[in-house]
Amino acid sequence: MPIANFLPFRRNGDTVFLAGQICEWNGAVAYHGKIGVDHDLATGVKAARICALNLLAVLREACDGSLDRVVACMRVGGFVNCAPDYENVPQVINGASDLFCELFGERGSHSRTAVGVATLPRGATVEVDAIFVVDCDRTSRGKAR
Amino acid sequence: MPIANFLPFRRNGDTVFLAGQICEWNGAVAYHGKIGVDHDLATGVKAARICALNLLAVLREACDGSLDRVVACMRVGGFVNCAPDYENVPQVINGASDLFCELFGERGSHSRTAVGVATLPRGATVEVDAIFVVDCDRTSRGKAR
Amino acid sequence: MPIANFLPFRRNGDTVFLAGQICEWNGAVAYHGKIGVDHDLATGVKAARICALNLLAVLREACDGSLDRVVACMRVGGFVNCAPDYENVPQVINGASDLFCELFGERGSHSRTAVGVATLPRGATVEVDAIFVVDCDRTSRGKAR
Numbered sequence: 001m002p003i004a005n006f007l008p009f010r011r012n013g014d015t016v017f018l019a020g021q022i023c024e025w026n027g028a029v030a031y032h033g034k035i036g037v038d039h040d041l042a043t044g045v046k047a048a049r050i051c052a053l054n055l056l057a058v059l060r061e062a063c064d065g066s067l068d069r070v071v072a073c074m075r076v077g078g079f080v081n082c083a084p085d086y087e088n089v090p091q092v093i094n095g096a097s098d099l100f101c102e103l104f105g106e107r108g109s110h111s112r113t114a115v116g117v118a119t120l121p122r123g124a125t126v127e128v129d130a131i132f133v134v135d136c137d138r139t140s141r142g143k144a145r
Numbered sequence: 146m147p148i149a150n151f152l153p154f155r156r157n158g159d160t161v162f163l164a165g166q167i168c169e170w171n172g173a174v175a176y177h178g179k180i181g182v183d184h185d186l187a188t189g190v191k192a193a194r195i196c197a198l199n200l201l202a203v204l205r206e207a208c209d210g211s212l213d214r215v216v217a218c219m220r221v222g223g224f225v226n227c228a229p230d231y232e233n234v235p236q237v238i239n240g241a242s243d244l245f246c247e248l249f250g251e252r253g254s255h256s257r258t259a260v261g262v263a264t265l266p267r268g269a270t271v272e273v274d275a276i277f278v279v280d281c282d283r284t285s286r287g288k289a290r
Numbered sequence: 291m292p293i294a295n296f297l298p299f300r301r302n303g304d305t306v307f308l309a310g311q312i313c314e315w316n317g318a319v320a321y322h323g324k325i326g327v328d329h330d331l332a333t334g335v336k337a338a339r340i341c342a343l344n345l346l347a348v349l350r351e352a353c354d355g356s357l358d359r360v361v362a363c364m365r366v367g368g369f370v371n372c373a374p375d376y377e378n379v380p381q382v383i384n385g386a387s388d389l390f391c392e393l394f395g396e397r398g399s400h401s402r403t404a405v406g407v408a409t410l411p412r413g414a415t416v417e418v419d420a421i422f423v424v425d426c427d428r429t430s431r432g433k434a435r
Contacts, residue, residue, distance in 0.1 A: 004235035005242040006257035010219045012160065012278050015302065017220040020258030034229070074300045075307040079260045084324075087413040090294035097295040112296035113310030113419040115369045116409030119261030123232040129258040133302050149380035150387040151402035155364045157305065157423050162365040165403030179374075224405045264406030268377040274403040 004121075008058040014071065016062045016132045020079070021054035022124035023047035031125040036083035039125055041091055044080065048095030051128035055096075056103070063134050071133040072107050073100050078114035079127040089116045096128045149266075153203040159216065161207045161277045165224070166199035167269035168192035176270040181228035184270055186236055189225065193240030196273035200241075201248070208279050216278040217252050218245050223259035224272040234261045241273045294411075298348040304361065306352045306422045310369070311344035312414035313337035321415040326373035329415055331381055334370065338385030341418035345386075346393070353424050361423040362397050363390050368404035369417040379404045386418045 010017050023030045023046075031039060031047040039047075056067070063069040078093030080086070093114040100108035110130070120127045155162050168175045168191075176184060176192040184192075201212070208214040223238030225231070238259040245253035255275070265272045300307050313320045313336075321329060321337040329337075346357070353359040368383030370376070383404040390398035400420070410417045 004257070004259070005239050005246055006221065007254050008256065010217065010254070010256040012217065012219055017256040017276070019220075019256035020260075072300065072302065074302055075309075076296065077258065079258075082409060084263070084408050085413070086409050087411065089409065090411045094295050101295055109297050109300070111298065111300040111307040111309035111419075112294070113367065113369075113417070114294070114411060115310075115407045115417060117260045118229050118263045118374070118408045119227060119231050119234065121232065121235045121259060123230070127258070127260060129256075131307070149402070149404070150384050150391055151366065152399050153401065155362065155399070155401040157362065157364055162401040162421070164365075164401035165405075222403065224403075229408070262405045263374050263408045264372060264376050264379065266377065266380045266404060268375070272403070272405060274401075 009062045011062060014133050016134050018055050018058055018130045018132065020127045020129040021051045022121055022127045023050040025050055029122050029124050032123045033125060034081050034083055035092060035125060036086035041088055044092035044126060045095035047126040048093050048128060049099055051126050052096035052099040055128060055130050059132055063136055069135045070104055070107060071135050073104065073110035074131040074133055076110050076112040077129045078112065079117045079120060081120045081125050082116045086116055089114045092126060154207045156207060159278050161279050163200050163203055163275045163277065165272045165274040166196045167266055167272045168195040170195055174267050174269050177268045178270060179226050179228055180237060180270060181231035186233055189237035189271060190240035192271040193238050193273060194244055196271050197241035197244040200273060200275050204277055208281055214280045215249055215252060216280050218249065218255040219276040219278055221255050221257040222274045223257065224262045224265060226265045226270050227261040231261055234259045237271060299352045301352060304423050306424050308345050308348055308420045308422065310417045310419040311341045312411055312417045313340040315340055319412050319414050322413045323415060324371050324373055325382060325415060326376035331378055334382035334416060335385035337416040338383050338418060339389055341416050342386035342389040345418060345420050349422055353426055359425045360394055360397060361425050363394065363400040364421040364423055366400050366402040367419045368402065369407045369410060371410045371415050372406045376406055379406045382416060
């Protein structure tokens with residue numbers, strides 16, 4: 001049963017808003033707790049990559065199964081559950097950004113905002129959301145009208 | 146006198162950006178402090194619902210008085226002022242999401258990102274912002290051009 | 291060498307997403323640490339203004355050198371690195387909002403969400419991002435298609 005009442009994505013025209021994904025895999029939180037306390041940077045990068053993989057799964061659904069329809073990644077939002085004195089927030093979120101760039105090349109390059117937060121859903125270590133532009137005139141899933 | 150220099154909403158075409166609303170009611174902060182320290186989950190849900198009611202008041206204004214013009218809620222951003230070990234952030238923000246879904250049905254279903262933050266304006270317990278799509282060719286309030 | 295893999299802006303049609311800018315100046319973090327611990331409100335306002343200046347430099351680039359092409363500031367996101375009991379988050383972010391309003395007049399008025407976070411990239415005191423609408427049919431930099 002979902003713990004929250006929202007959709008994994010919503011689309012208006014060519015713009016897809018992807019809901020924030022935590023570093024969850026097969027139903028379990030893969031990395032729990034704070035970077036700088038419970039985990040190091042390398043683990044944070046892995047956690048961010050898992051968030052990005054989850055976003056890609058939803059994005060594929062938003063594209064009716066074909067990531068070829070991805071035109072651009074407009075924006076990534078990265079949230080790191082970390083100690084109040086942790087400074088390497090951008091390096092953690094690179095775990096997500098690098099995956100988008102590897103996969104989509106120039107189309108995957110994006111603007112980004114990354115911050116360190118007090119806590120995340122289910123105590124997850126990282127959460128990432130994104131806004132994509134897609135070419136999906138032929139699909140209506142999650143479409144606003 | 147407002148404490149900050151910004152608008153309650155800004156519109157470009159059919160897209161309305163609603164500024165973040167705290168759990169303020171009749172000029173006073175209804176719930177102050179942190180979930181997991183000063184308040185429990187049930188109070189957090191009430192606080193999130195108040196944020197959503199404030200968003201609806203602004204959205205009505207953005208629709209020239211008629212919420213019938215609401216096409217879709219694209220995205221909700223939820224910020225919970227909470228203890229660093231608090232995990233039920235999504236459940237708190239459901240207080241806002243549920244209201245949008247009750248009121249607008251399928252049109253109210255949205256993507257969402259919810260995080261726990263260190264603090265919020267005026268020490269409020271919850272803050273929520275949103276992006277809506279509206280059918281408002283006939284209105285120009287807050288329009289970009 | 292950049293610490294993170296992302297673009298300073300990305301544009302789709304008339305909408306420009308500006309990546310989050312910290313209070314960095316000439317390569318150094320101008321204000322480091324937390325408001326309410328290491329710095330007072332006045333310093334926070336200065337830090338937010340620096341973030342806004344950095345955003346303007348990127349926005350100018352997104353407009354092919356001419357800020358006259360700015361149609362509207364749709365949304366500002368403000369993140370304050372602060373103590374968990376700090377309440378004047380909006381007043382800090384006014385340092386950015388006021389600059390946009392001074393420079394662009396009514397075009398610079400925006401919706402906004404401001405929150406207090408656990409930490410920021412490189413330990414910066416403030417980070418601000420923004421979404422602008424621009425009139426730039428003649429430029430293709432950062433364009434989605």
